[in-house]
Amino acid sequence: MEDAVLRTEQLVKIYGGRQRVRALDGIDLEIASGEIFGLLGPNGAGKTTTVGIWTTRVLPTSGRAFVGRIDVVTDPPLARRSIGLVPQFNTLDRACSAWENLYFHCRYFGFDGQRARRRADELLAEFRLGERATAFPNELSGGMAQRLQLARAIAHYPSVLFLDEPTAGLDPQSRLAVWEMVRDMRRRGTTILLTTHNMEEADQLCDRVAIIDHGKILVCDTPNNLKQRTGAQRVLELHVDGARQSLAEGLGRIPAVTSVEITQSGVRVLAGGGDGLLSKVFEIAQGYQLRDISMTEPSLETVFILLTGRNLRD
Amino acid sequence: MTDVAAMRLEARQGRGQIYFRAFVGLLLRDTRVLRRQVFAISARTLINPLLFVFVFTYLFPKIGQEVAAGRGISFATVLLPGLVAVSIMFQGIATVALPLAIEFGTTREIEDRVMTPLPVSGVALAKIVFSTAQSVLAAAVVFPLVYFIPATPVHVHVSSWPLLVLVVLIGGFVSGAMGLTIGTLFKPNQIGLIFAVIVVPTTFLGCVYYPWAYLAAARWLQILVLLNPLVYMSEGLRAALTPELPHMPTGAVVGALALLTVVLTWAGIRGFLRRVLT
Secondary structure (H helix, E strand, O other): OOOEEEEEEEEEEEEOOOOOEEEEEEEEEEEEOOOEEEEEOOOOOOHHHHHHHHOOOOOOOEEEEEEOOEEOOOOHHHHHHHEEEEOOOOOOOOOOOHHHHHHHHHHHOOOOHHHHHHHHHHHHHHOOOHHHOOOOHHHOOHHHHHHHHHHHHHOOOOOEEEEEOOOOOOOHHHHHHHHHHHHHHHHOOOEEEEEEOOHHHHHHHOOEEEEEEOOEEEEEEOHHHHHHHOOOOEEEEEEEOOOHHHHHHHHHOOOOEEEEEEOOOEEEEEEOOOOOHHHHHHHHHHHHOEEEEEEEOOOHHHHHHHHHOOOOOO | OOHHHHHHHHHOOOHHHHHHHHHHHHHHHHHHHHHHOHHHHHHHHHHHHHHHHHHHHHHHHHOOOOOEOOOOOEHHHHHHHHHHHHHHHHHHHHHHHHHHHHHHOOOOOHHHHOOOOOOHHHHHHHHHHHHHHHHHHHHHHHHHHHHHOOOOOOOOOOOOHHHHHHHHHHHHHHHHHHHHHHHHHOOHHHHHHHHHHHHHHHHHOOOOOOOHHHHHHHHHHHHHHHHOHHHHHHHHHHHHHOOOOOOOOHHHHHHHHHHHHHHHHHHHHHHHHHHHOO
């Protein structure tokens, strides 16, 4: 990629200690200027470690990571000037007010007093925090604190913004507000990398996503292409009281069906196009005490579960 | 100047200037927070020496239970450099170690502070430098306290101003570096232990209440306490402020403080890097 703003080459991270954990197992990524890129994966898949390396807080065991042309391992201070970070946890300065959080952040990044003051005022207004300028982080709601973290992350005009699970734990209103702000930053030319568990978020916001598990990239493409990769155009959820195993076998014989999966209360059918699918499914399901049936389009979640499986992660 | 123009200007900034501005920014932030906590900081700096001189050098002589320093020297004179040294020492714990334990633990604020465009060791160094400034202030406010309160005469005579300035400055730096080392060594849930395990033994065995030379009576202890940084601050201040009291040779004091500066700064920064980078 010619204009890659973010790049990794064979990134490997092994955490030592009592249990050696291979958190990253050869990650190659390239993210273009102006993209919103999503890193999806179950807990412990390696998302936060990847972001940690790019944001200079985690040292890779081997491989290289670049922000623009800067190698983040050999020159972390310079890399930090080009990146903004909204971490998974609230890291606002608890001893400083909302305004001071922004003001001092600007000072750290070389603004003089006057410019830092102006930038802090401007950001508070833009992120609708003007009335809470003198409030301390502990006095802010979750949504407000997250907006302040966003404001702080972009205060020094970084060219790349990292958002590590930016909407985890927020109410729907705050989530929508954060999404809007993210889109707004992209419009101004900022490249954005976000990690999330929320498939809807990835689908709504991201130009491209990579699904990562056990430290490896499984797929990397646009959300639409990924959804098409399942080979399915429709997802049918059947809830039955009868024998699920034999129902699944029966449904699997329908030509348009690409895969059948047994769920808690019935079966899930992924199918391609073609007329008469629904009636055939009904016909077969008759003998299995069909209680309910619903049809949706495949979502990123379908792709995600297909690739990473259903096992719980710790 | 538009922001874009300003950014271009910054792009031309040299590396030294980038680091310097970030470093100054960190100190400005600490100063702002300090100003807001003037009452709390004064209380934790002043109450201990205040009560100590009040009880031992004012009350005790009044009620006829005087502590004798022996050899014709008042206890108040012995205490003066000692208590000033403790106040210098304590700043490192209070301004670096304790906040650090919180920043590493519950709030993880440190993850933001290390995102400043400065080598991580620079962030650690800013903490030591700020603590040094606070130690100097603490010494300045504790001094009049321990000078004026005692009922018995206090004999102060500055033998050498350069030595006094040097001991206060290096002492402050050593205490900041020690605070950094301790703060990165203890887990956040062990903060309470710092007082029991570090502050109390350091103070009682830091030649605060007695000159080091008197420990000749317990030779093993006299050698053991040489591991305690506070000993050199107390003795250095004794050499500078109350030279008629027995004190360590100036060269030994300065040499030991210089060595401690190197060792503790190294240990503190190494601990900081270990805690911040994974």
